[in-house]
Amino acid sequence: MSDFEHPASSLASDRPKVIVLSLASDFGCQVQLSNFPYLLESLSTIDLAYWQLVISADMPTDYDLAIIEGAVTTTKHLKLLKEVRKTAHTVIALGTCAAMGGIPALAGHGPSPEERLEDCARTVYGDYAARIAQNRIVPRPLTDVISVDYSIVGCPIDPEEFSSVLQYALLGVKERPEREPLCAQCKIIEAPCFYTVQKLAADDACQEENNKLSGLYRGSTDIPCLGLVTRTGCGALCISRGRPCTGCRGIAQDANLESARNFIREQGRSVEEFDRALAIYCSHSMNSAVLNDHSQVSG
């Protein structure tokens, strides 16, 4: 498919048959869907045939649209996905685990993913490691296994964003993922930057001013804010609640990791710590060559 085409011509039926299923995840994104205040309106536009979290019926064998949460961690997942891709006209990856590997992918983080996975299994299951989850594979996002038409990132996802992407999918309109890091959005909500705040906090004159903060920007400034390189679009949610960004939307396509690391170094912080924090959600993209390609394009 060339980039010039729509990712999917619109779904044939007026009320397409939809399934929602989950691979390796904590079901948080599905819970978020159920938190959506306009869920019923959304449902009126589709025929919801299966939803793993809330419908006890068996998964149907034919459907138009598959919404899939969670990372791929077993050979069973591989088989299921191939099946789903053959059947569904459109596939939506729901949440950071499905779209980019997320937290599950940490079990394969590092130069030798297979070894790392076995290490993790031994740490968790001890002597049982050989007998438990024998069909395990190095955790990966859906996109590594099948072609995905739409991705919704976030840990958990924002139901509003889900609703928009669902409408794109129903109409067959190309999505426009944000490419730039979070900082502009953080300025738009008029939050002082965590890095600057820390510098100010060291300055006695500002101490008093800082103490007046209602707990907001205090206590968490030793955690590096990953907004520097994280894909925007959440409205700087965590920062608006007084916490640095932990990077749940993944590394932005436009991100300049090298310069961000230099900045971290100049701040007298540890780059290793920054990378470790970044790996929590982004280990898969840090391992793959994808990032290097991007820096070429944007460099």
Place this chain on the structure above:
Amino acid sequence: MIYKIIAKQAIEDLFKGLQENYDEVAGPRACGPAFVFDKLQHACELRLDYESTILPPTKYFLAPTERLMRFNRVTGESYDSEPVQTSRAIIGMHPCDINAVLLLDEIFLGDFIDPHYAAARKSTFIIGTSCMPTVGHICNAFGTDEIHRGFDLFLTDLDDRYLLSCRSVPALELVDKYLAASDPTAKDIDDFQERTKRFKDAFTFTPNMDQLPLLYGAKYNDEQLWKDVGDDCLCCGACAAVCPVCYCFDVCDKLDASGQTGLRYRSWDSCLKSEFAEVAHNHNFRPTRASRVRYRFYHKFVGNFSRQGKMLCVGCGRCMRACKVNITPARIIGALQQSQIDKEDATGDGIEKADDAE
């Protein structure tokens, strides 16, 4: 212009007058270690001693996101396209920010009138206030440290009193009705002059603006110069978000959950984003960070200069605070001037001809 003197405490009366006459009073208030322009309930929240704010008050004329209309996809109807009308008094705008409004006026009220901007502008009462430059303020380089129009009322701080400059009829009415004001005395005038001198002397740094547009054109293809800043840029767009005169916006549609109705809105955009210059068939005419940073300042120092005769920077220093990798007007100007000096040193040569001005 009519000049009056009021006591410092009279600000409370002024505030009361504003509250009685406008739906909303906005002004600088403290927000942790920073200041923001926000809706104020009480005069005590007002911090006229602020140095700078995270976002400029121009956000009241061009909002970060703004509804343009709502629509029904099925019937093709559109509705709710009227601008929201809130009468607002903004108190405490510095000269640079009022100058920014004048620059925006030429863009949004010039050849094309933007109805949303025009409505916000019409329903806003502007009160300026004097300031003292601190680190990063370079308004003196752009002549935006002074302001003679664009406000209704201006307050110059004379320690225990304010000198009021009233420029509009509503301003005079407000002063008459709510303030115990007197005419300036010879001492007030002396103090004003002394303050102006103190202000001018407080600038510790002024960028060298000599031949800036010409120099920019000449250095437009200096790869190393632009690569240096491009390598640093985090592509975050924070600089454009906080800039009072960066005015680019994007227009988007968002469908409601029903899929039938939706919202068309605009939101701030920035030329530092890779998507900004992407056109049909994924062609990008500014594909690298270096080309994007070069373009941003080109627009500011050359593009707008050839159109309006003014540069699109008021020297407010906000981008210096927002940019984590120190990409600022002062750095760009410095790099351009420096490369000129280097060039002369190396070859004794003058300025080369620009061959690729946008």
